[in-house]
Each structure stands twice: as C-alpha cells, then as structure tokens.
Amino acid sequence: MSKVLVSDSIDQVGIDILSQVAQVDVKIGLPPEELVRIIPEYDALMIRSGTHVTQEIIEAANNLKIIGRAGVGVDNVDIPAATRKGIVVVNSPQGNTIAAAEHALTMMLSMSRYVPDANQSVKTGQWDRKSFVGVEVYKKTLGIVGLGKIGSHVAAVAKAMGMKLLAYDPFISQERADQIGCRLVDLDLLIQESDYITLHIPKTKETYHLFNAEVFAKMKPTARLINCARGGVIDETALADALRTGQIAGAALDVFENEPLEADSSLRELGSKIVLTPHLGASTEEAQVNVAIDVAEQIRDVLLGLPARSAVNIPGLYPDVLEKLKPYLQLAETLGNLVGQLAGGRVDFLDVRLQGELAGTSSQAVVVASLKGLLSQALRERVNYVNAGIEAKERGIRVIETRDASVTDYTGSLHLEAKGSLGTHSVTGALLGDHEIRITSVDDFPINVPPTRYMLFTLHRDVPGIIGNIGSLLGRFNVNIASMQVGRKIVRGEAVMVLSLDDPLPEGILAEIIKVSGIRDAYTVTL
Numbered sequence: 029m030s031k032v033l034v035s036d037s038i039d040q041v042g043i044d045i046l047s048q049v050a051q052v053d054v055k056i057g058l059p060p061e062e063l064v065r066i067i068p069e070y071d072a073l074m075i076r077s078g079t080h081v082t083q084e085i086i087e088a089a090n091n092l093k094i095i096g097r098a099g100v101g102v103d104n105v106d107i108p109a110a111t112r113k114g115i116v117v118v119n120s121p122q123g124n125t126i127a128a129a130e131h132a133l134t135m136m137l138s139m140s141r142y143v144p145d146a147n148q149s150v151k152t153g154q155w156d157r158k159s160f161v162g163v164e165v166y167k168k169t170l171g172i173v174g175l176g177k178i179g180s181h182v183a184a185v186a187k188a189m190g191m192k193l194l195a196y197d198p199f200i201s202q203e204r205a206d207q208i209g210c211r212l213v214d215l216d217l218l219i220q221e222s223d224y225i226t227l228h229i230p231k232t233k234e235t236y237h238l239f240n241a242e243v244f245a246k247m248k249p250t251a252r253l254i255n256c257a258r259g260g261v262i263d264e265t266a267l268a269d270a271l272r273t274g275q276i277a278g279a280a281l282d283v284f285e286n287e288p289l290e291a292d293s294s295l296r297e298l299g300s301k302i303v304l305t306p307h308l309g310a311s312t313e314e315a316q317v318n319v320a321i322d323v324a325e326q327i328r329d330v331l332l333g334l335p336a337r338s339a340v341n342i343p344g345l346y347p348d349v350l351e352k353l354k355p356y357l358q359l360a361e362t363l364g365n366l367v368g369q370l371a372g373g374r375v376d377f378l379d380v381r382l383q384g385e386l387a388g389t390s391s392q393a394v395v396v397a398s399l400k401g402l403l404s405q406a407l408r409e410r411v412n413y414v415n416a417g418i419e420a421k422e423r424g425i426r427v428i429e430t431r432d433a434s435v436t437d438y439t440g441s442l443h444l445e446a447k448g449s450l451g452t453h454s455v456t457g458a459l460l461g462d463h464e465i466r467i468t469s470v471d472d473f474p475i476n477v478p479p480t481r482y483m484l485f486t487l488h489r490d491v492p493g494i495i496g497n498i499g500s501l502l503g504r505f506n507v508n509i510a511s512m513q514v515g516r517k518i519v520r521g522e523a524v525m526v527l528s529l530d531d532p533l534p535e536g537i538l539a540e541i542i543k544v545s546g547i548r549d550a551y552t553v554t555l
C-alpha cells in the first residue's frame with residue numbers, strides 16, 4: 029500500500045480521501061532534518077505553506093511521486109528539483125481564492141477604521157473614541173497589482189463599495205481588465221495615484237522587493253498598502269521606515285519574508301499604522317475543505333496512475349487534452365523509443381512533426397511523450413512526463429516541432445527524426461482505429477507494421493535472395509520470426525526490411541547479418 033505523509037495541518041476530509049488508497053501519516057511541525065530522514069518511506073507528501081520542501085528533502089525522496097500543496101503558492105517547494113527528480117507538484121489554484129480576497133478586503137477596511145486597535149482598547153477597559161477616527165474607502169482609488177483570480181475578486185467587491193479601480197498586470201489583456209472594470213495602467217502611475225494598493229502577485233525573481241524605498245517615496249502620504257500575497261514582494265525594512273517617517277499612512281500584512289515573523293521585527297512596533305495577521309488568507313472553513321479535497325483527490329489519482337488536474341510542472345497535460353491525446357501519447361512514446369534506438373546513443377537533435385489532424389492539437393504533450401520514449405533506453409523508469417523535457421535539455425538535445433496538416437495518409441500521424449551516434453533516422457507512425465499503433469515508415473520507406481517487443485530493421489538492396497538469407501541466418505540462431513515486411517520506393521532499389529521477432533537477438537548476430545550480401549545496415553530494437 030502507498031504511504032502519504034501529511035506534514036502541515038489539513039482538513040480531515042482530505043485525510044479521508046487519501047486513506048481510501050494509502051496509509052496516511054500526519055506529522056506536523058517536523059524539523060527539516062527529520063523530514064529528510066523519513067521522506068524515503070513515502071510515495072506522496074501533502075503540505076500547506078508551513079513545510080519548506082527543499083532540494084535536500086527532494087533529493088532524499090527516492091520513492092516520492094507527488095507533492096500536493098493544499099493552496100495556491102508553490103514557492104515553498106523547490107519545483108526545479110522536483111521536476112528533475114520526476115516528482116509531480118500539484119496545487120489547488122482556486123480552492124482559497126475567495127478566502128484570500130475577502131481577507132485582503134477585511135485588512136483594507138479594518139486598517140481604515142483602526143478595528144484591531146479599537147478592539148484592543150475596549151478589551152483593556154477603555155472607551156476611547158477620539159483615537160480611532162478612520163477614513164472611508166468609498167470613491168477612493170484602489171490599485172490592484174496582479175489581476176489574477178484573487179485580484180479580480182477583490183476588484184469586483186471593491187467596485188461594489190464605490191472604489192475606483194486601477195490595475196497593473198503585464199500578463200493581462202486590456203479586454204480582460206475592461207471586463208473586470210479596472211483601468212490597466214503602468215506600475216508607476218498606479219503607485220502615484222492609488223489611495224490603497226493591494227498586492228496579488230506571486231513571489232518571483234521579478235516581484236522580489238517590488239515594493240521598496242523608491243516606490244514608497246512615490247506613494248501618496250495618505251496611501252495604505254495591503255499584502256495578502258507573498259512575503260518578499262515588499263522590502264519590510266523599507267516599509268517600516270516609510271511608515272515611521274509618514275511617507276505612507278498605513279499597511280496591512282498577512283504574509284512576511286520570513287514566517288513566522290521574527291519576534292524582534294520592526295514591523296511589530298508600528299502601533300496603529302500597521303495591521304498584522306499570521307498568514308490567515310486561506311484560513312476559512314470553506315477554503316480549507318476546498319483545498320484539502322482538491323489536492324487529496326489529485327494525490328489519490330496520481331497514486332492510482334491517473335493524471336493530476338492541476339500539476340504545476342507537467343506541461344500541457346490537462347485532463348481534457350490528455351483524454352483526447354492519450355493514444356497519440358502512447359504512439360509518441362513508442363516512436364521516440366524506436367527512433368532513439370535507430371539513431372543510437374547520444375541523440376542531439378529531434379524533430380517532432382505532427383501531421384494530419386494531429387497538427388491541430390497542442391503539441392507540447394506529444395513532444396514530452398516523444399522525449400520520454402527517446403530517453404527511456406538510457407533512463408528507464410527514471411524518465412517520466414515531469415522530467416523528460418528537463419532531462420533532454422540537460423543532455424543537449426535540440427528539439428524542434430513542426431506541423432503539416434496536409435499529410436492525410438492517416439487521420440493523424442507523427443513523424444520523428446533523430447540525429448545520434450548512428451546517424452540520422454526517421455520513423456512515422458499512426459493509429460489504426462482508436463488506439464492500435466502502426467509504424468508507417470522507417471527512414472521514409474513506407475511500411476505498415478505494429479510495434480512488437482523485439483524487432484530487426486535492415487537497410488538493403490532489393491534483390492532476390494536477401495529475405496531467404498536473413499531468414500535462414502536467424503533460424504540458425506534459433507530466433508523465431510513472427511512477421512516480416514519490406515518497404516521500398518522502387519523495385520530493386522534501396523529497401524527497408526522489418527522483422528518482428530519472438531525472441532531477442534543473441535549477441536553477435538547483428539555482425540553476421542551485416543555480412544549478408546546486399547545488406548547495407550541492420551539495427552535491433554527492443555520496445
């Protein structure tokens with residue numbers, strides 16, 4: 029039975045789903061060295077934002093197939109390391125959208141009306157109304173940085189509260205911003221014109237310390253900043269200075285560069301100018317149920333050999349695409365494996381040509397499947413859909429994708445050409461019916477054979493006697509021929525012979541085959 033480690037607090041509904049297919053161990057708050065020690069036992073790891081899945085943990089995770097992040101941000105997982113190791117990383121892209129958006133709005137309103145401080149003063153026996161005169165958000169300008177799922181929901185609610193909306197998001201179209209009712213502007217203008225700025229961006233190289241001393245100097249002195257996205261997108265030292273010196277009026281933060289926030293952080297000493305929460309954006313009952321179900325189902329599916337619907341490191345393999353392409357992916361893997369063996373080791377170039385109806389589909393998954401097949405001889409079960417692309421890149425394999433919808437011999441076909449240590453070779457394949465694979469050409473010689481486990485390919489001159497000679501040679505070595513086919517372009521010209529064999533070819537027989545008069549070259553393939 030598979031084993032799943034849950035290392036952050038997850039709603040019970042998620043544990044129940046996982047328990048249908050696996051032994052589930054819940055161990056919260058493990059020190060990193062303990063995680064490194066026990067991770068080899070596990071097939072899956074389920075986390076929230078508390079566990080940092082570092083390269084060291086991933087390198088030790090020799091049985092891990094999937095890391096499930098019950099939430100959106102995957103910046104606490106070393107994705108490149110997981111990808112290299114062939115571990116799928118999944119998240120829940122929408123399960124906590126509403127919770128995070130509502131938290132940002134809560135922060136904006138409670139900061140504007142000094143709710144946390146007023147609450148504290150009443151609870152400590154005071155009745156002070158003068159110190160807590162707030163400001164309204166009505167008719168104020170809200171600048172939204174990152175107009176994705178959370179940013180868009182914040183926009184919809186803020187609009188209903190009568191706020192004017194500006195947005196900065198270099199990856200969002202004007203049309204989408206118009207639909208949401210936001211004016212799309214550049215970051216400088218947003219910074220200068222906004223009364224409130226709310227951040228809904230991921231933490232990346234580009235967004236690290238995006239809000240810094242220079243930015244605070246350009247903001248209105250009455251402006252307030254909200255961050256319920258990720259710590260690290262704000263330079264916290266510069267923010268503390270800007271608040272202390274009155275460069276900006278207030279800030280409300282749910283996330284921090286280091287979590288938990290350091291006990292001596294200067295952010296804790298800014299009184300009513302700042303509202304702080306301990307990363308509570310996703311902490312609603314509803315969101316926790318949503319993300320637990322979403323991610324546990326994906327872990328369950330992957331452990332059962334099914335695809336995950338929200339994998340962040342498998343390109344283009346969304347379930348609907350996958351369902352349609354599945355037979356073609358099998359074809360691509362088979363042809364990749366075949367052409368890789370014909371071209372010999374050290375392949376440095378692969379042309380993936382999608383033909384007929386295949387030319388109209390998303391090519392990414394087909395390319396990944398071709399690479400998986402190509403690398404399978406070298407990497408065996410270590411190569412999978414997650415790491416095939418990166419493994420190919422690290423081996424210096426240049427991949428090009430081409431499309432030719434005009435090829436209509438079959439409904440859809442795939443042509444792979446590889447250059448390796450044995451020269452350049454090509455194979456084409458198509459599907460017979462829904463999923464029966466046929467190899468339809470080798471080195472541009474037309475054939476029509478199903479792939480079988482053991483195969484022999486020869487390049488030869490099409491003259492009488494060759495087939496008989498090869499047949500008797502194989503007979504002498506006790507190799508049984510299951511089927512044989514010759515492909516040629518002209519009679520008595522160059523030809524290719526494909527034999528499906530019941531047995532693997534014994535050592536040394538290839539050298540004998542090449543000696544047969546008329547044989548130019550011979551290759552054995554094991555699929």
Ligand SMILES: NC(=O)C1=CN([C@@H]2O[C@H](COP(=O)(O)OP(=O)(O)OC[C@H]3O[C@@H](n4cnc5c(N)ncnc54)[C@H](O)[C@@H]3O)[C@@H](O)[C@H]2O)C=CC1
Binds near residue numbers: 125173235
């Ligand atoms: N505080 C909390 O508990 C929670 C925090 N989050 C965080 O909120 C953030 C947003 O989440 P979603 O809206 O679900 O993600 P999303 O992917 O739907 O939206 C992110 C948006 O940021 C934009 N973006 C990326 N780079 C940018 C840049 N350099 N400048 C401006 N915009 C940029 C993208 O185009 C995208 O539209 C994430 O960092 C996520 O981790 C999410 C849920 C809960």
Ligand SMILES: O=C(O)CCC(=O)C(=O)O
Binds near residue numbers: 077307
């Ligand atoms: O798991 C949590 O509570 C944090 C959620 C979060 O930050 C996210 O989903 O990106």
